[in-house]
Amino acid sequence: MEINIQKRVLEANETQAQKNRNFFKDQNVFVINMMSSPGSGKTQTLCRTLEKLMPAIRTGVIVGDICTTNDADRLAVTGVKVTQINTDQFGGDCHLSANLIFDAAKKLGCDDLDLLIVENIGNLVCPAEFDIGEDVRVVVLSVTEGEDKPLKYPLMFRVADAAILNKIDLLPYLDFDAPLAVDNMKKVHSRLPVFEISAKTQEGFEPWIEWIKLKVFEKTGR
Amino acid sequence: MHEMGIAQQLIEIAMDSIPKEMVNPKVEKLNLRIGKLSAIVEHSLTFCFEILSKDTPLENARLDIEFVPVTVRCDSCKHEWEVTGPEFGCPHCADGNVKMLTGREIEITSLELAD
Numbered sequence: 001m002e003i004n005i006q007k008r009v010l011e012a013n014e015t016q017a018q019k020n021r022n023f024f025k026d027q028n029v030f031v032i033n034m035m036s037s038p039g040s041g042k043t044q045t046l047c048r049t050l051e052k053l054m055p056a057i058r059t060g061v062i063v064g065d066i067c068t069t070n071d072a073d074r075l076a077v078t079g080v081k082v083t084q085i086n087t088d089q090f091g092g093d094c095h096l097s098a099n100l101i102f103d104a105a106k107k108l109g110c111d112d113l114d115l116l117i118v119e120n121i122g123n124l125v126c127p128a129e130f131d132i133g134e135d136v137r138v139v140v141l142s143v144t145e146g147e148d149k150p151l152k153y154p155l156m157f158r159v160a161d162a163a164i165l166n167k168i169d170l171l172p173y174l175d176f177d178a179p180l181a182v183d184n185m186k187k188v189h190s191r192l193p194v195f196e197i198s199a200k201t202q203e204g205f206e207p208w209i210e211w212i213k214l215k216v217f218e219k220t221g222r
Numbered sequence: 223m224h225e226m227g228i229a230q231q232l233i234e235i236a237m238d239s240i241p242k243e244m245v246n247p248k249v250e251k252l253n254l255r256i257g258k259l260s261a262i263v264e265h266s267l268t269f270c271f272e273i274l275s276k277d278t279p280l281e282n283a284r285l286d287i288e289f290v291p292v293t294v295r296c297d298s299c300k301h302e303w304e305v306t307g308p309e310f311g312c313p314h315c316a317d318g319n320v321k322m323l324t325g326r327e328i329e330i331t332s333l334e335l336a337d
Contacts, residue, residue, distance in 0.1 A: 001337065002334045005330050007330050008329050009228055012231065129261045129328075130224075151308040189310065190317070
């Protein structure tokens, strides 16, 4: 006997993501989901970004890792409101799911925020699959990785709304071909805005900061 | 890497679909549709499913997966085609702002019970 089902397997996550989206709309907060491979400099990029956005843009951060609160500790130095999710309590998951974000956002409190940034778990595969109710997705790639990463992980670059190419201060010492890396991103996603920055020297930050400010204003009017 | 969670969801959905009045139901096959762009590795999903389905009506059930091709439509020239590699640029026009049509499905379509 065959029983017809026709159900999306990630429906539970999608339903929760929509609930999150409604919650963030009620709170009038813009939400960025930041994703990358491990070691691309997400946390350092965030620290520099927060210094430039705050206090004009009231920002909070949810940071996800399998273990440790190291990233939350580094971010807290900037004075940002931050909460850490460790997924080892939930089976060492490789991504943040919508229900974890909902609980963390409630714990953090969003009523005094204009912007909430979620630093996802370092992984170019799984986080791309899970909607968390964000407004935009940003993927960070660094010049110490391969130029062909966008071609190897097309889903991540397809679902992204913007990309950052980080650590450009290292370009003189590497064989990394930055135009080729950007070209590969555009092959996967032709209209992807790409910000070439160095979180260490803070080169190239202005267009990235302006992009965030515009996006926050478009949603919140602030 | 998240196939364990997917397998868990599969089992939950399948269990909910089995009529409650059935005595000792035994599922022989689960039919799935998985988009080629979704981040699912087949042997990893099968492995996780085998572990999690032990001592349930789904133990020894086979996962029959229909892989859905990645198809897209160009917003500029409306050309539709199947993408077979990581490049999504429109072969017809230089602009190529494309919209995904299929290829990201992770769906359970039906289950087959032993008579």
